Amino acid sequence: MDQLRHEEQDKSIREARRIAICVGKDRNRGLGALRWAIEKEFIPKEGHVYLLHVLPQVRFVPNPMGGQLPVDSVSPETLKRFKEERLAKTMKRFDEYIKLCKRHKITFKLFYPENDSIPKKLVNLISEHTITDMLLEKSPQTILSRIVKGESISSHVCENAPGFCKIVVIRNGKLYSTNDSRGSDNGTSFSPKNGINSVSMASNIGNADPGDDNTDESEFTTAHGIEISSQYSFSDSSSIDGLSSCSSFQGIGKYEGELKSVLLQGLQEPIVSSSPLLQCIETSSALKFEQPKSPLKEVKVSKCRGGESARNSFQKDAEMIETATEKSGNAVLCETEVAPYVLSELFQKEFEEMNDAQSAFKDQEMLRDKLDKEIHEHIATKKELKATRRTLEGFVRMAELAENQCQKEKRNCEQLRSELREHLKDQQTLRDKLEKEMSQHIATKKELETTRREAESAENRYRTEKSKCEQLRWELEQHIKELEREQQLRKTAEEKVLGDSVSAASATSKDDKMWWHYSFKEIQTATENFHERNKLGQGRYGQVYKGVLRHTSVAVKVLAEDRIRDRQEFQKKLEIVSRLHHPNLVLFLGACPDKGCLIYEYIANGNLEERLYCEGVTAPMPWFIRFRICLDVARALSFLHTCPQPIVYQELKLRNVLLDHGLISKITDIHMAELIPMTSSSGAHKITESLFTRELAYIDPDYQRAGTVTCEADVYSLGILILQLLTKRPPLGIAFCMEEALESGQLDRVLDKSAGEWPLEEATSVAQLGLKCMEPRRKDRAKLKDDVLPVLESVQKYSASLYGRQTDSRH
Numbered sequence: 001m002d003q004l005r006h007e008e009q010d011k012s013i014r015e016a017r018r019i020a021i022c023v024g025k026d027r028n029r030g031l032g033a034l035r036w037a038i039e040k041e042f043i044p045k046e047g048h049v050y051l052l053h054v055l056p057q058v059r060f061v062p063n064p065m066g067g068q069l070p071v072d073s074v075s076p077e078t079l080k081r082f083k084e085e086r087l088a089k090t091m092k093r094f095d096e097y098i099k100l101c102k103r104h105k106i107t108f109k110l111f112y113p114e115n116d117s118i119p120k121k122l123v124n125l126i127s128e129h130t131i132t133d134m135l136l137e138k139s140p141q142t143i144l145s146r147i148v149k150g151e152s153i154s155s156h157v158c159e160n161a162p163g164f165c166k167i168v169v170i171r172n173g174k175l176y177s178t179n180d181s182r183g184s185d186n187g188t189s190f191s192p193k194n195g196i197n198s199v200s201m202a203s204n205i206g207n208a209d210p211g212d213d214n215t216d217e218s219e220f221t222t223a224h225g226i227e228i229s230s231q232y233s234f235s236d237s238s239s240i241d242g243l244s245s246c247s248s249f250q251g252i253g254k255y256e257g258e259l260k261s262v263l264l265q266g267l268q269e270p271i272v273s274s275s276p277l278l279q280c281i282e283t284s285s286a287l288k289f290e291q292p293k294s295p296l297k298e299v300k301v302s303k304c305r306g307g308e309s310a311r312n313s314f315q316k317d318a319e320m321i322e323t324a325t326e327k328s329g330n331a332v333l334c335e336t337e338v339a340p341y342v343l344s345e346l347f348q349k350e351f352e353e354m355n356d357a358q359s360a361f362k363d364q365e366m367l368r369d370k371l372d373k374e375i376h377e378h379i380a381t382k383k384e385l386k387a388t389r390r391t392l393e394g395f396v397r398m399a400e401l402a403e404n405q406c407q408k409e410k411r412n413c414e415q416l417r418s419e420l421r422e423h424l425k426d427q428q429t430l431r432d433k434l435e436k437e438m439s440q441h442i443a444t445k446k447e448l449e450t451t452r453r454e455a456e457s458a459e460n461r462y463r464t465e466k467s468k469c470e471q472l473r474w475e476l477e478q479h480i481k482e483l484e485r486e487q488q489l490r491k492t493a494e495e496k497v498l499g500d501s502v503s504a505a506s507a508t509s510k511d512d513k514m515w516w517h518y519s520f521k522e523i524q525t526a527t528e529n530f531h532e533r534n535k536l537g538q539g540r541y542g543q544v545y546k547g548v549l550r551h552t553s554v555a556v557k558v559l560a561e562d563r564i565r566d567r568q569e570f571q572k573k574l575e576i577v578s579r580l581h582h583p584n585l586v587l588f589l590g591a592c593p594d595k596g597c598l599i600y601e602y603i604a605n606g607n608l609e610e611r612l613y614c615e616g617v618t619a620p621m622p623w624f625i626r627f628r629i630c631l632d633v634a635r636a637l638s639f640l641h642t643c644p645q646p647i648v649y650q651e652l653k654l655r656n657v658l659l660d661h662g663l664i665s666k667i668t669d670i671h672m673a674e675l676i677p678m679t680s681s682s683g684a685h686k687i688t689e690s691l692f693t694r695e696l697a698y699i700d701p702d703y704q705r706a707g708t709v710t711c712e713a714d715v716y717s718l719g720i721l722i723l724q725l726l727t728k729r730p731p732l733g734i735a736f737c738m739e740e741a742l743e744s745g746q747l748d749r750v751l752d753k754s755a756g757e758w759p760l761e762e763a764t765s766v767a768q769l770g771l772k773c774m775e776p777r778r779k780d781r782a783k784l785k786d787d788v789l790p791v792l793e794s795v796q797k798y799s800a801s802l803y804g805r806q807t808d809s810r811h
């Protein structure tokens with residue numbers, strides 16, 4: 001009942017036909033099946049067909065070097081690319097099929113699933129898509145295909161296809177086999193519209209189109225097994241049974257017994273072997289290969305022949321057959337006598353085929369050797385590939401380990417990098433800070449260096465000044481004693497002069513000389529006959545020489561002849577001058593009136609102008625010395641002005657103030673002074689001497705207006721001298737310059753810097769005093785006793801408080 005139900009189901013399935021053409025690996029393998037199906041109208045007009053092509057699973061991917069790489073060792077992109085290329089090739093396979101279908105207006109559907117087992121997949125497809133008719137095309141029959149034959153795709157599909165599916169195998173463009181025996185057993189068969197409907201696909205196969213040639217018969221013959229069996233199947237009674245319906249083999253059936261006996265006679269002895277073929281020939285019941293269960297099922301040659309050994313034995317068999325054939329020649333002939341002509345022809349044909357097979361076999365053997373060699377090489381390559389794969393896997397593992405390590409190292413590096421960044425940041429901050437501190441330090445160092453240099457310079461200056469001061473102090477102390485002694489003497493003389501000035505005036509007339517009379521010869525000897533090296537200077541009135549007279553250093557002034565016009569007057573002046581003794585007046589010692597030679601004490605430190613301008617590389621005079629000189633000169637003038645017969649010096653200027661060892665100043669050229677007549681009530685005296693013989697800058701401006709000279713003229717000159725000592729400037733314009741400085745409060749700007757740090761207050765007082773002395777109008781000028789001396793003495797006290805008694809010449 002079940003079987004009946006199944007049959008019913010299959011029948012219903014088959015009514016809705018689904019035809020599939022298997023497209024082989026070889027491009028046209030299957031195209032023949034399609035052509036055959038179209039030609040035989042197996043596919044109805046404007047019908048539909050499935051085109052199936054099973055692709056193997058992708059296990060390896062070829063690399064550019066010609067090798068192959070395992071699919072899991074290539075990148076997904078490479079795999080994808082490979083699959084795309086393969087698909088394109090697959091599509092090309094379908095080109096001819098599609099064209100053919102289109103030409104015959106057959107619709108189609110393409111299937112190209114992947115599977116390593118093509119036959120299994122085809123069987124699956126039948127079930128999955130309920131395919132009722134599947135057409136396969138076998139490769140053309142060759143000797144190799146006859147000999148080396150495993151289970152073919154078609155045989156597998158035939159065996160395993162579901163009952164509802166008809167498997168049609170085409171070979172060489174002709175029907176090769178079908179599984180229709182099952183269908184026929186069940187009474188199932190399809191009915192093609194043309195020609196082929198007369199072909200019974202199973203047991204009715206023997207009723208094939210009588211017009212078909214022997215090839216068709218051969219197809220059905222080989223349908224029982226393999227090519228070899230087609231040639232020798234007549235020895236198998238069951239096969240023959242299966243083929244007995246084949247008209248073309250009816251004749252063969254008739255003579256099977258004879259043929260068998262002939263063959264057996266020839267092969268009797270040498271064919272006693274384990275060769276499957278010979279066994280096959282020897283006896284039908286003793287056939288080593290598997291007898292097909294169904295006459296339409298293919299015999300699995302690979303099973304019956306046992307692979308390689310079977311092929312080897314087959315070669316032996318062929319040779320033995322050849323021998324047997326030769327041996328059995330008589331027997332055949334004998335049989336020929338017995339058998340009709342047909343048997344002889346058939347036998348001959350068989351032998352020819354055997355010879356062909358033998359030569360083909362040899363070719364195939366060579367090919368096989370070649371193939372074996374290639375197989376060995378392939379195996380070796382495979383082994384190498386395996387080894388390479390293992391190595392690669394090892395490498396991959398190592399790479400993975402290395403990658404892990406790298407990742408780890410990378411993380412460590414990242415951490416280190418961030419730490420380093422932080423560290424660098426700190427370093428940068430620290431560096432900036434250090435650079436800042438460094439720049440500050442350098443600046444401080446520079447300042448310190450400058451300060452140190454200034455301190456050293458100040459210290460040097462201090463030491464220099466100190467040594468100078470000590471020198472000056474020593475010199476002063478040396479002279480103080482002498483001065484004190486001289487002072488005592490002069491004091492006495494002054495008292496005498498002051499007390500008896502009138503008598504002194506008259507004394508000149510009485511030739512009561514107060515000075516020594518030196519002979520010219522004596523003076524010549526003293527001055528080495530006025531040698532140039534003894535010359536101290538040249539004035540307007542004559543030359544001055546240094547000499548030693550009576551163990552005393554003297555200055556000999558030789559007056560020009562024209563300077564002594566009135567000898568009597570000159571003598572009178574000498575008498576007066578010789579009586580004037582003051583610490584700040586150069587002492588007049590004597591004269592040689594005949595020769596116009598005046599003898600003065602020698603003053604060692606030259607004149608004030610030389611010292612002020614540091615001629616002869618002398619040190620600049622300090623400010624306190626300058627203050628003292630002002631006082632000395634003022635005292636000397638005061639002394640002259642307060643004489644019983646006042647004396648206007650008139651010649652006050654820097655060059656006429658000499659400086660001794662202790663820088664005590666003394667005014668010289670007293671002999672040039674004008675004696676103011678006692679009768680002059682105004683104290684003014686008309687001077688007969690030319691104004692131009694005197695230095696214009698020092699001349700009292702009121703002299704020009706009034707035409708007379710007074711003691712205030714000396715005050716005016718003193719004013720200039722004071723300002724010169726303060727500023728070390730020339731006399732012309734000095735008053736204007738000082739006025740401006742005082743008015744602008746910038747006295748220090750005009751004060752002589754070489755004198756040291758002036759006490760500004762005292763300097764201002766002295767400067768103001770100097771200007772007061774220079775008032776244009778006599779009556780406006782400072783008074784020596786009331787104005788000049790108090791200021792200068794006050795300043796002197798200040799200096800003395802700082803530098804001791806040496807600043808005071810009185811001591």
Ligand SMILES: Nc1ncnc2c1ncn2[C@@H]1O[C@H](COP(=O)(O)OP(=O)(O)OP(=O)(O)O)[C@@H](O)[C@H]1O
Pocket residue numbers: 536537538539540541542543544554555557586600601602603604606607651655656658668669
């Ligand atoms: N007593 C002296 N001791 C040392 N040197 C002296 C003495 N008298 C004069 N001299 C030097 O001789 C130089 C000449 O002096 P002198 O009086 O003849 O001319 P002067 O004063 O320079 O100019 P002037 O003739 O205009 O007054 C002075 O500059 C001075 O240096």
